[in-house]
Amino acid sequence: METKFIALTVNGKKYEFLSGSDSIVGIVPWNETLSDTLRQRLDLTGSKEACGEGACGCCTVLVDNRAVSSCMTLTSDCNGKEIITIEGLEDPVTGELDPLQQAFIDYYAFQCGFCTPGIIMAAKGLLIKNPHPTEEEVKDALSGNQCRCISQYHVIDAVMHVSKQISI
Amino acid sequence: MEKKPYRHIGVNRPRIDAREIVTGKAIFLDDFKMKEMLQAKVLRSPYPHAKITRIDISKAEVLPGIHAVLTHKNLPKDVQKWRLGNPPLIPVLTDTVHYVGDAVALVAADSVEIALEACDLIEVEYEQLEPVYYTQDAVKPDAVQIYPELPGNIVPEIEMVGEKMLTHLVRGDVDKALEEADYVEEGVYEYKKFASPMATEPPGVIMWMDKGIVKAYATTQAPEVYNMTLNMRTGMKVETKTFNVGGSFGNKSIMQTTSAYALALAVATGRPVKMYLTKSEQLLIHDMRIGCYMDCKIGLKDGIVTAVKGKWYLDAGALNDLGHVQIAVGMGEMQVALGKCKNWDMDAKVVVTNHVQTGSVRGFGGQEVKSTLMPLVMRAVAKANIDPVEFCINNFSETGDGWYWRDSQWYTAREQEYKHCMRSSAEKFGWSESWKGWNKPTRVEGNKVYGVGVSMHGNADVGEDNCEAYVRLESSGYVYLHNSIPEAGTGQRSNLRKYVAEVLDIEVEHVIVVEPSTENSPWDLGPAGSRSTLTTGHAVTVAAEDARKQLLEGAAKNIFHCPFEELETTDGMIYHRDNPENKVPWIAAFEHFGLTITGVGTYYSDYSKSNFGIYFSEVEVDLETGITKLVRVLVGSDVGQIIDPATLEMQVHGGFGAAAADSGLLEESVLDEYTGRLLTGNLIDYKWRTFDEFPPFDMVIEEGQPEISRFKAIGFGEISGAPGPASMMMAISNAIGKEFCEYPAHPRAILKALGKA
Ligand code: FES
Ligand code: FES
16 A cells, blocks of 8 residues: 655644555545544544535635635645644633634624634635735635525624724 | 513623634534444435335445445334324335435445445345326326325325314305405415525434433434424434534424434444435435415405415425424414405315425425415405505404414414504615505616515414423522523524523523433423524523522521512522612522522413514516526514524524525525436535625514513514515516516526516
């Protein structure tokens, strides 16, 4: 079996996996998605998997500060990358929430909350690229995130609140 | 009546689980694992109607990691006795499949991958049978018979919760009223596109047997309904727990096939079995919104509907769940909306077809009624040239009117005053400026025509079903609320603690709502039909009042030596009304260390009051392309007393989800009649509204303070989108200048109506 090591940094922690072509316990197969690695191997179940085909955004995480669907990303393609999940947004020492997380609480920007981690990470990806997006830009950036409870109106208010802050 | 100022009621409070939600720590079913847990998958039929002539599981059974492969030939003995459907008549697996996606074999394995591999190794040969997809065809005398248990493809009537469900509504003399009417309109209206409520979290269960009792973790919003219906089908005692539920909209309450299949595998393997649907399975085989067509005649006299006569057929697809209850509630809702009509003859039936199974969904029967009956009614209103808002004002039920509700009993309406809300909603929408008359556009801009529409709805299920709650006081000042309502997005667990905190005058953080589990809490149907604001809210309030009384009695006896009615409690301290400075902590009222005080609250079902919603929409239709867009929406209601402004507002927005309002413009499951397959098995092919497509949304929420309970609150969320589709049909008709009614209004239908396709 052909194998190689993959090094990932997830929420500031370094991991190294042996990755290979076969599905053997302990080896990350080539075709394992980042979503599976995060949820099943690292027990980081904050990001959700709902469609598994890149259409709902529930599984969104940051890879090198870009928001991606982790269900459509292969772990074996993430060698050397830095990954941030919803669990990595709050300050690990003080427990202080990221301004986006706080805004989602203050603006009641969720109902069931199943879509919320993905939406927050997609919004985070946008704000890293563009700290002061317009409402149109927010809607555009989130158009790949599904929320069937219909929290969109409140989500936009929450993200715009952060967008209007001087610095994030 | 004057609105009272409250400490918590009517004030936004962060959700109990807010921090967990935004940090990803909230647990949903798929985030949880049990020891020894197996994964289940289903081999599904590629044909809509077929006989299995040969099935060979020998290769699948020997695959390493496989623990059970069940077919109609080797079901465990007990499972052979279970029956699905409602009434439960249909065996779990047979040698016949009844829709594309029907179960052929059930597999439990160490992993999802192994289970899927096993499914591939099962060899099946089928003999295809003729399918029937439409109710009109299914009820013909020579139609194909789908199940031997359901002659004529008609599902027999049912009793549930001790009630005979209303399926035939007869009142007054309908023929005479039709004769005397100024306008009589007749027509067939359909609402049958099996839209998918599509909660973001797919449906799923983990089930196992524990000392003869079925234990479940389920993505249900209503654990007691889940237990009750599974018990009805299997005869087994069921106890259910829930994690956070990722949206439900009524649609994940029961999950009848998924649950029965997982349980069959749990029985066969003696291990916990998880069955979690993929998004594609959710879109192809999970319970859709029920289809229907209505063949009806109505009479209008002096602007009032005075006669309704017709037939209403509901298409349950291949398996009925709560079709009769949807009929029964829908029948009641017709009378709520057309509250002045005294002459009725409506007959309804539930029919099976070779279409995907259906189930309960937000809007439950009422949305189906409003989407079929209201366009016909409005045709008469148009002939009479009456403003539709005036029609709503003059026809919606008022105090003293009444209805036969789902239990076939008569209820005289009380505290039913919504005219003010209708007028203020119309005013805020700018109806009088936008409404130019029937089939007249509001404005025309080149190829784009604009039109406005309105529809209304009301549901007396706000008072449905009995329930109980316990409120347990600890001497520490903390309070436990025992109720099994899960958090499925409505915020109701957090809202219920506000009732308790308000009665006991403590911080909401001092109320602990026990984990949602039917073992830990008394019976409650759960949040359905917007019931829990009034019903559970009442039970919880009474339980808190009972506990408060016991607490003050203890303090009066032990310390204050006065009638307990003269005592008050605030923030865990007790004092005499005339001397608030002299206060003692709760613990002083407890005679024995460690013992607690439990208050019990009960609500008895009562259908004599409905909620109300009016839905205004403005659409833009492109006459070249037929593309229709929502320009703006206004929803109006009087909710009595707001419990939590933010969650109420979001429930109103929620009318766009759940295959509710958007079944008017874009949501549908597309059936390929040649193969019997749905073509909408993913989130690209199934159309839904994305973030960048939401129109400006306005609301009018009044707080009329009806005398229905201490806090006077009426639930609203369930119906918020239900009048939407009919409102949009009217808006399109006005925009394009002719009557239009096809759900959803996709460009092809519009162009056809315009004579361009
Ligand atoms: S689960 Fe990854 S986009 Fe839907
Ligand atoms: S809050 Fe439920 S899906 Fe978005």
